[in-house]
Amino acid sequence: MVMRIFGASFAVTVVALVVAFLYGGPQALLLAAILGVLEVSLSFDNAVINATVLQRMNEFWQKIFLTIGVLIAVFGMRLVFPLIIVWAASGLGPVAALDLALNPPADGAAYFPDGRASYETLITDAHPQIAAFGGMFLLMLFLDFIFEEKEITWLSWLERPLERIGKLDQLSVVVASAILVLTATFIAPEGKSLTVMIAGVLGMITYILVNGLGELFNVDEEEGTSGGPSELAKAAGKAGFFLFLYLEVLDASFSFDGVIGAFAVTSDPVIIALGLGFIGAMFVRSITVYLVRKGTLAEYVYLEHGAHWAIGALAFILFYSIGHHVSELVSGLTGVFLILAALITSIIRNKNNPDVGTDADEDPQAETVSVNA
Template identity: 75%
Template sequence: MVVRIFGLSFVVTIAALVVAFLYGGVEALILTAILGVFEVTLSFDNAVINATVLRRMSDFWQKIFLTIGIVIAVFGMRLVFPLVIVWLASGLNPVEALDLALNPPPGDAAYFPGTNDPSYETIITDAHPQIAAFGGMFLLMLFLGFLFEEKELTWLTWIERPLERIGKLEMLEVVIAIGLLVLTASFIAPEDERSTVMIAGALGMITYILVNGLGEFFNVEVEDEVEELAHSSEGEQEAQKSNGRSGPSDLAKATGKAGFFLFLYLEVLDASFSFDGVIGAFAITADPILIALGLGLIGAMFVRSLTVYLVRKGTLSEYEYLEHGAHWAIGALALILLYSIGTHVPEIITGLIGLVLIVAALVSSIVRRKRQANETASV
């Protein structure tokens, strides 16, 4: 199973490293490898969350996520997205933005010698407040939604159970998210970025509410129709066929809509997770080709393979606290993104916090399984 799931990722990794070597020699190869490891380390919690959503999708939509989705992840978020930021922020057209990325000023200069024209890296870095506000609020809404929902199993029971009771208040997560956004814009964001941060953060919230809401809506429709079909007689189903219905059934259409919005939700989620990786990559290199090869081809491929492995292996069912740990990691990442609007946070800290929470959840899951096994053996 491991070879089948991760085989393509290893092949793509070798191909990406070869391309990097041909493109820029040994230095480019090393930088690409570092970027790949950097992305996988930052995105392990992303893989866990992806797996919780992916296991609700049909085989067809899982394949779409692993094919079309990877194209969006590699070329959309890791290559096109930074170019779009430069395009919008500088007024350059896409071709000029790409030329700016491929021809940076000599050394580590933020501006081209003898001009007031900012470099590609400078433009991306300057756009960090709105990027962090959008991604931070999207992830914060995801975390709060998990925190306030009723759960059969809790990890940090001493805090999760009281929050579940408080979460019965309607729209509490929206109130808290808006409050944190206002505090961020008022006290953390630079004065000249406050309105931009408010708008970007509001768009992040709107995106989450819209995409998640549509996914839940169509998912409920599917569950209702499945239950209805389960209680209908064979005669009723034959009658439906005789009415001249052709093409996909209503259930298939509903499943398709639900799968589409879950796919859309996953892509927005992946984008929110990748913001810090894309920005952090500039601490390693500003070359968009190497970023696309390292973060995109290597990093994104391994994250998707890891997601599939978690689903196929049933790891989330076997280690039941992993999902909890991933959501707490998301909450930490959301707060770090909001804080980073005013103060730089080293990417290593972001990655380590998420990794520590995931490992803690994994250890707790193992301890719980052993305790349950001992209780069963004693009976």
């Protein structure tokens, strides 16, 4: 199963590294490899969340996510999206924007001798609105999770009270709006407050729209299927399409900071696309499929919780990064720490309760093994 799931990723990695070598020699090969490793190591929470959504889709839409979805992730987010930002920010045409990306100023300067901003500078300057949009999308996802009543809880001492206050209608929107206002007022750089507000509101609208459409067309799942819906209940048709759309926006929100952070390694869009996209994105998708096929989320029931808390942490980090530099290692390692904590406590739970299943019909009061001690 491992080679069947990861075989394509290994093959694509070899091809990407060969292309990188032909494109820029040993240095380009090394940079692409570094970016690929960083993307995989820092995006495990993305894979877990993707798996929670993917297991709700039927086989057809799962294949669409793994084919067309990969193309969107590789070419759309890692190559075309940065070029669109440069195109919009500089007023250059698409060909000129690509030329600007491929021919940076000498010695890594931020500006050309004629005063034009470099590709990297234009991307970095667009970070506040990118972080506001992505941060708001992820924050809404996190808030909807922690305010939703759940049969199984991980941080029970915290999640249970949040579930109780979550009964207040539209609380996620209220909390997210308040955080956006505070971010735009106290964190956003001078002159960027309105831009951050608009981008954040657009992120919220996108989440509500895509998530709402998915729920509107979704089929009713059988009760007691926290380990994943039955085959008959898996989303198809319009429901599958909107779940696919939701997954792509979610993946884009995760990848925003990765694309920006890649410029700490290189500003070459071809190497970024090869490293983050062809290598990193492919492996993240393979990990997602592995989690679904192995039933890992059903076996280790706190993984989904840990991934959502990692999403919440990333959302707040993105908001903070609007006005302050945050190392990509901080956001990545925070997610890794929360995922590992959820995995370890899941293993402890399974060891202490070997006869207890993973279905949602368990006594919720018994699910306090992890962090109540």
